[in-house]
Amino acid sequence: MEQRNKNIIIGGLLAVLVVMAVGYAAFATQLNINGIANIESRWDVHIQSIDEGSPSGTAANVKTDVEQDRLKAMFECTFKSPGDSITYTVEVKNEGNLNAVLDNIVFSEEENPAITYSYDGINISDELPATESRQFTVTVTYNPAVTSQPAVITEALTMTLSYSQKEA
Amino acid sequence: MKKSLIMSALVILYIIINSLVITPSQVPFYNELINPMMWIGLCVMAILLSKDSVLRVKDESNKTQSLIIVMIIYIILYFLLGLIFGFQKTPYSKNIFSVITNIWSFGGIIFFQEFIRASMIKVEHKRKFNFILVTILFTLANLSFTNFFDHFANVKEGFIYTVSTLIPLIVSNGVFTYLALIGGPKLPIVYRLFVTLPEFVVPILPNLDWFGTAIIGVTLPLAVFVYLNYVHVKKTERFSKRESRQYSPAVYIPVFIVIALVAGFVIGIFKYQPIAVLSGSMSPTFDRGDAVVVEKLNKAEKRELKKGDIVQYASGSQYVIHRIVEIENDVYGNRTFITKGDNNNGNDLNPVSSDQVVGKVAFVIKYIGYPSVWLSGMVS
Numbered sequence: 001m002e003q004r005n006k007n008i009i010i011g012g013l014l015a016v017l018v019v020m021a022v023g024y025a026a027f028a029t030q031l032n033i034n035g036i037a038n039i040e041s042r043w044d045v046h047i048q049s050i051d052e053g054s055p056s057g058t059a060a061n062v063k064t065d066v067e068q069d070r071l072k073a074m075f076e077c078t079f080k081s082p083g084d085s086i087t088y089t090v091e092v093k094n095e096g097n098l099n100a101v102l103d104n105i106v107f108s109e110e111e112n113p114a115i116t117y118s119y120d121g122i123n124i125s126d127e128l129p130a131t132e133s134r135q136f137t138v139t140v141t142y143n144p145a146v147t148s149q150p151a152v153i154t155e156a157l158t159m160t161l162s163y164s165q166k167e168a
Numbered sequence: 169m170k171k172s173l174i175m176s177a178l179v180i181l182y183i184i185i186n187s188l189v190i191t192p193s194q195v196p197f198y199n200e201l202i203n204p205m206m207w208i209g210l211c212v213m214a215i216l217l218s219k220d221s222v223l224r225v226k227d228e229s230n231k232t233q234s235l236i237i238v239m240i241i242y243i244i245l246y247f248l249l250g251l252i253f254g255f256q257k258t259p260y261s262k263n264i265f266s267v268i269t270n271i272w273s274f275g276g277i278i279f280f281q282e283f284i285r286a287s288m289i290k291v292e293h294k295r296k297f298n299f300i301l302v303t304i305l306f307t308l309a310n311l312s313f314t315n316f317f318d319h320f321a322n323v324k325e326g327f328i329y330t331v332s333t334l335i336p337l338i339v340s341n342g343v344f345t346y347l348a349l350i351g352g353p354k355l356p357i358v359y360r361l362f363v364t365l366p367e368f369v370v371p372i373l374p375n376l377d378w379f380g381t382a383i384i385g386v387t388l389p390l391a392v393f394v395y396l397n398y399v400h401v402k403k404t405e406r407f408s409k410r411e412s413r414q415y416s417p418a419v420y421i422p423v424f425i426v427i428a429l430v431a432g433f434v435i436g437i438f439k440y441q442p443i444a445v446l447s448g449s450m451s452p453t454f455d456r457g458d459a460v461v462v463e464k465l466n467k468a469e470k471r472e473l474k475k476g477d478i479v480q481y482a483s484g485s486q487y488v489i490h491r492i493v494e495i496e497n498d499v500y501g502n503r504t505f506i507t508k509g510d511n512n513n514g515n516d517l518n519p520v521s522s523d524q525v526v527g528k529v530a531f532v533i534k535y536i537g538y539p540s541v542w543l544s545g546m547v548s
Contacts, residue, residue, distance in 0.1 A: 006233040006237060009237050010240065020247060020248075043259045069256075076484075095318060097199070131194065131314060164259050165261040165266065167263045168261065
């Protein structure tokens, strides 16, 4: 009898799980889904370091920061003259034991058409094997063609990397 | 006992090979082939050595049913946490062949490991010593030694790794060993499959930080232990109703509720969150080592902020708690705040926007932040 009751409880709980799965399918676009989970001991891909390269002109680095999820970085710099630029070297490391592939690299910036960015040394679908690291550069430039802007511009650029397991 | 020692020696050999001889991530097909083959070999040895032992236990199906109930409740509560903390995508490939490969690589070895554990734990002599030995061996066997020492590159990383990975691994393995003792290999297999398989099958996981992961990593095995111990004792010991009540999981429910509430309070899922004060910039209002309780504000409440309020705001990845000394409007009519620490000579360098403001200090608790101050001091 006790086992029968437990089977009924198990059935009821499984029904709750099914409802949750259906709810996910129905409302997936409304869920707050951000970034990639780090699962200790198996999956650990993160930004290891950001080094400021030599700025050109009067560009100056204010600060760089790696956010808590360790796949989002922020670059803050100041520019005084069109043509100023600053290049950062980013190192991303795979400390898990599964090979990873870059799914996406997304930049967000404040809407100032005077500031442009570019990156070099990394491409979508690049592989990052376990225990290895990769370096690439991010360059932020004060558009040389711009003529009307404040005397000093401060720009904060955010970069988000998305990695996933390389398909078997 | 002799057979158990032979198995222990073989598991130690596996740990040595895995940690010192080879670098698993650099061996082709290590996860898919080499590692499972090693565990299959150990399992065959365990079968041969325990041929004359009985691995079935009394009341197995009742305990299994009880465990399944607990684990389904855990899955439900775990994924409901995503509605509070948000979700993250799992990093594993969703290609069907990759899913099957992952399940085999990381789920398949669970069967072999738990069969070996169950055969090793069934000894008549030196049970306590054997229990501890089996727990330690399987903790080490399930530890990833890839870049192990990189996790201790600094005090902060080491603390986080110890709290969110090492301690839960030790506690879990202690509970697995206990489950193997009272219920054979089936109980720890059920537990581990419920915890491991969702990562490979479900596309999203709750977005828990290391603290949340640590709390769950310790609380879940303890909850399973409390309940399964009660089920085991109820069936095997001839206790009176009064005596068996002390093993009842109901006794521990208030403990788990308090743990959940305190963890939720510290993580900040409630309206009020405690923050340790690490600098003296707001002295004498509050000092380094005090804690302030911050009331989180929504957009409408931020519009009510006035000069003199002490606010917590985000500055990059750090948070600052200073007093509002001026309120201005930018060219778009948005409020910005000029802030200053009571003990600072000048105002903070940059104006603070409403979006940067997290909340307002509600009240101060003296001295309670000192453990965080000491830990932060060790980290820096």
